[in-house]
Amino acid sequence: ILHGIENSVRPISIAAVLSVIGYFVSMRFIPPVMQILFDRNIYGIDINKTTVETRQQFSKARKSGAEFSDTFKKLVVPESLGIVVGGIYLCAVLLALILAGVPLTKANGAVTTIAVMLLLGFVDDVLDVRWRYKLILSVFGAMPLIMGYEGALSVAVPIPLRDYIGSAFLYIGPLYLVYLVAVCVFCTNSINILAGVNGVEVGQSLVIGIASLVYNLVQLRHVDDQTTTEQHRVAIVLLLPFIGVSFALWKFNRYPSRVFVGDSYTYFAGTVLAVAGITAVYSKTLLLLFIPQIINFVISLPQLFHIIECPRHRVPRWIPERNVLTNSRNGTILNALLMVFGDMHERRLTNVVIVFQIVCSVLAFYIRYVLAGLVFER
Numbered sequence: 001i002l003h004g005i006e007n008s009v010r011p012i013s014i015a016a017v018l019s020v021i022g023y024f025v026s027m028r029f030i031p032p033v034m035q036i037l038f039d040r041n042i043y044g045i046d047i048n049k050t051t052v053e054t055r056q057q058f059s060k061a062r063k064s065g066a067e068f069s070d071t072f073k074k075l076v077v078p079e080s081l082g083i084v085v086g087g088i089y090l091c092a093v094l095l096a097l098i099l100a101g102v103p104l105t106k107a108n109g110a111v112t113t114i115a116v117m118l119l120l121g122f123v124d125d126v127l128d129v130r131w132r133y134k135l136i137l138s139v140f141g142a143m144p145l146i147m148g149y150e151g152a153l154s155v156a157v158p159i160p161l162r163d164y165i166g167s168a169f170l171y172i173g174p175l176y177l178v179y180l181v182a183v184c185v186f187c188t189n190s191i192n193i194l195a196g197v198n199g200v201e202v203g204q205s206l207v208i209g210i211a212s213l214v215y216n217l218v219q220l221r222h223v224d225d226q227t228t229t230e231q232h233r234v235a236i237v238l239l240l241p242f243i244g245v246s247f248a249l250w251k252f253n254r255y256p257s258r259v260f261v262g263d264s265y266t267y268f269a270g271t272v273l274a275v276a277g278i279t280a281v282y283s284k285t286l287l288l289l290f291i292p293q294i295i296n297f298v299i300s301l302p303q304l305f306h307i308i309e310c311p312r313h314r315v316p317r318w319i320p321e322r323n324v325l326t327n328s329r330n331g332t333i334l335n336a337l338l339m340v341f342g343d344m345h346e347r348r349l350t351n352v353v354i355v356f357q358i359v360c361s362v363l364a365f366y367i368r369y370v371l372a373g374l375v376f377e378r
């Protein structure tokens with residue numbers, strides 16, 4: 001039974017070392033690139049620390065092209081640091097795959113998809129791509145991964161339905177590939193819209209990343225065939241450096257943010273998590289790890305479909321007198337949490353989201369390992 005894990009000690013150790021190196025290289029390069037991005041006018045205003053009036057004055061000053069006053073200089077934060085950690089990540093993963101002796105053909109599609117989505121995110125940060133183009137382009141981004149997909153094309157039928165269907169597995173073929181593309185697109189966009197308070201994008205991604213890593217390690221102990229072992233190994237090699245570079249980014253992005261991560265990071269992070277899940281064939285468990293994002297997506301639907309008015313930024317409202325955030329009546333999980341637990345400080349709100357994400361991970365493991373056994377045999 002330990003066969004899977006024994007053969008994987010070397011690749012996992014190599015990926016772990018590269019994860020640590022990725023962390024330090026990111027720590028080394030984020031500060032200088034922050035300055036460069038700022039000089040290139042790639043920055044954003046920290047919304048939850050400003051009033052509407054300040055933001056209006058700021059955008060006037062920005063349009064006029066005049067030098068910022070010192071007050072404005074304090075409010076702007078370099079944006080899009082995801083491109084730095086994403087670049088470092090790609091180098092780390094390529095090195096890890098080569099050194100660990102994982103055949104590149106097994107990971108080609110995964111790496112290409114991650115690279116394309118990182119590029120799409122960065123282009124979006126710089127050029128502000130419209131929603132519909134982003135969706136179409138992310139479908140193209142998922143293609144390299146899907147074309148190299150080697151998992152099953154069937155879904156397991158729950159035990160009570162087997163008599164009606166007549167078998168334990170139902171072959172759905174190409175439809176399954178469509179589902180996998182949808183998982184990719186969902187993961188990237190759902191992280192991107194659970195955003196807007198300092199540290200929340202990286203925080204949630206780190207929790208899901210670590211939970212995915214644990215899941216793959218647990219599974220490795222159970223599998224005994226070559227193909228599945230290899231799939232979990234690739235997923236682990238993809239996840240470890242992601243966790244390393246994200247920790248570095250977290251240090252700069254947590255409250256009070258010294259950098260913003262940009263869509264380059266949210267797209268990159270969502271894609272790494274989806275790619276790992278699809279490569280190692282655990283998309284259902286992955287979706288369980290995305291419960292907070294699914295909730296946020298569902299309560300966002302009326303605004304996403306413009307049934308209710310959708311402002312450019314759906315963030316809570318800042319009350320300067322008390323320095324807390326309050327429900328702004330936009331349909332997001334952030335506002336829902338403020339409604340349930342009352343007004344709170346920005347740092348606290350991020351922590352609450354992260355704790356909720358951790359609780360959901362535990363729940364996901366419970367559903368996967370205990371409840372799923374009742375409807376599917378393990």
Ligand code: UD1
Nearest residue numbers: 044045046047048192193195196197198199263312313314
């Ligand atoms: C998504 C959300 C949007 C949210 C934004 C925040 C939807 C449909 N879109 O848009 O509602 O406002 O993310 O990232 O739900 N910012 C902060 N504090 C932070 C993080 C970001 O003030 O902690 C602001 C900064 O001005 C930053 C900007 O958000 O420049 C980045 O927004 P961007 O990632 O471009 O927004 P979207 O992903 O399009």
Ligand code: MG
Nearest residue numbers: 192262263266
């Ligand atoms: Mg974003």
